[in-house]
Amino acid sequence: MRVESYNTLAEAARAMGPDAVFMAGGTLVMRDVNAGTSAGRVVRSADPALTEIRATGDGFSLGSGVTMARVLAHRDLAFLAPVARAVGGPQVRNMATIGGNIFAHHPYGDFAVALLALGARVVLAGQGGAKPLDDLLRERGRSGGTSPIVASIEVPRPRDPRAFGFVKVSRIKPKGVSVMSIAVNLPRDGGRMRGARVAFGAMGPAPLRASAVERVLEGQSLDAATIARAAQLASDGLDPPTDALASAWYRREVAGTHLRRLLEKMERG
Numbered sequence: 001m002r003v004e005s006y007n008t009l010a011e012a013a014r015a016m017g018p019d020a021v022f023m024a025g026g027t028l029v030m031r032d033v034n035a036g037t038s039a040g041r042v043v044r045s046a047d048p049a050l051t052e053i054r055a056t057g058d059g060f061s062l063g064s065g066v067t068m069a070r071v072l073a074h075r076d077l078a079f080l081a082p083v084a085r086a087v088g089g090p091q092v093r094n095m096a097t098i099g100g101n102i103f104a105h106h107p108y109g110d111f112a113v114a115l116l117a118l119g120a121r122v123v124l125a126g127q128g129g130a131k132p133l134d135d136l137l138r139e140r141g142r143s144g145g146t147s148p149i150v151a152s153i154e155v156p157r158p159r160d161p162r163a164f165g166f167v168k169v170s171r172i173k174p175k176g177v178s179v180m181s182i183a184v185n186l187p188r189d190g191g192r193m194r195g196a197r198v199a200f201g202a203m204g205p206a207p208l209r210a211s212a213v214e215r216v217l218e219g220q221s222l223d224a225a226t227i228a229r230a231a232q233l234a235s236d237g238l239d240p241p242t243d244a245l246a247s248a249w250y251r252r253e254v255a256g257t258h259l260r261r262l263l264e265k266m267e268r269g
C-alpha cells in the first residue's frame, strides 16, 4: 500500500490510474484499506480548492472535499442542512465529503440524491466546464464505479426554500442507513410546477430520477389529486435492490407512501 499526497488537484488527477483510488474523507476508502481490499495506491490532495464554498449568481460552488459538518455550519446552505444531518453520526459527518457521497455505494449516497434533485453540475479535475450530475451518475453505472476526480459541484439555490423537500427513510433513528431517500425540487410559476425534479436513493445502484413522477407533476399545481397520481407511479423505472434492510418488493411497495407524505408536507408549506 502506497499513499501519495499532492499539493494540487491537477497533480493528483495526473497520478490516478487503474491501480489507484482517490481518498477524500476516507470514511469508505479506509474500510477497504483496513480490510486489505483497497487499490494498491491511495491518492490524496491538499488543494485548498477542494474545501472552498463560494456563492455564485444563482447558487453555490462547493469544493468536492466540503464535509457534511461544514454544510451544516454554513448559514447560506440551510436548505441542505436536513440532508447533511441525515448522513451518519457526528464523527462520520466530520469526515464525510459531498464528493465522496456521489461515489458511495448502495445504500449510501443520501446527499447525492439531493444534489440530483437540485440539478447540480460537476466540474472534473483537469477538464474545463461543468456537466450534469445525472450524466456522471449514469457513466459511473457503466464504468463500474471508476471516474475522474470531481473537483467541485455547482448547486443551484432553490428559488423558494419551500420548493425543496427531502426525506430519509431508515429503520434505526437517527443514524440508520437508508431504506430509501427521496429529494424533490418543485419550482413553481403562477402556482404550477415547472421543471420538477424528483430523485430516489437506495432504489437502484446509484441515485435515480423518477421520470414518470416528474412528468405527472409538470405543469400541475401541487394538490391532492396530483399527489395521488405521483404516488402511484413512484417506483416506475426504479430498480431497487434487496439487502439486509429491505427487499426490493418492500421498497417498491412503500415508495409511493413516502413520496406522498413528503409531497403532502410540502403542500401544507
Ligand SMILES: Cc1cc2nc3c(=O)[nH]c(=O)nc-3n(C[C@H](O)[C@H](O)[C@H](O)COP(=O)(O)OP(=O)(O)OC[C@H]3O[C@@H](n4cnc5c(N)ncnc54)[C@H](O)[C@@H]3O)c2cc1C
Pocket: 021, 022, 023, 024, 025, 026, 027, 028, 029, 030, 064, 065, 086, 087, 088, 089, 092, 095, 096, 097, 098, 099, 100, 101, 102, 103, 104, 107, 108, 109, 110, 111, 147, 148, 149, 150, 151, 175, 176, 177, 178
Ligand atoms: C458508520 C458510517 C455511517 C454512514 N452513514 C451514511 C449515511 O447515513 N448516508 C450516506 O449517504 N452515507 C453514509 N456513509 C457513507 C459515507 O460516509 C458517505 O457517503 C461519505 O459522504 C463518503 O465520503 P468520503 O469523503 O468519506 O469518501 P471516501 O471514503 O474518501 O471515498 C468514497 C469513494 O468516493 C470516491 N471519491 C471520493 N471523493 C471523490 C472525488 N472528489 N472525485 C472522485 N471520486 C471520489 C473514492 O475514490 C471512493 O471510491 C456512512 C459511512 C459510515 C462508515
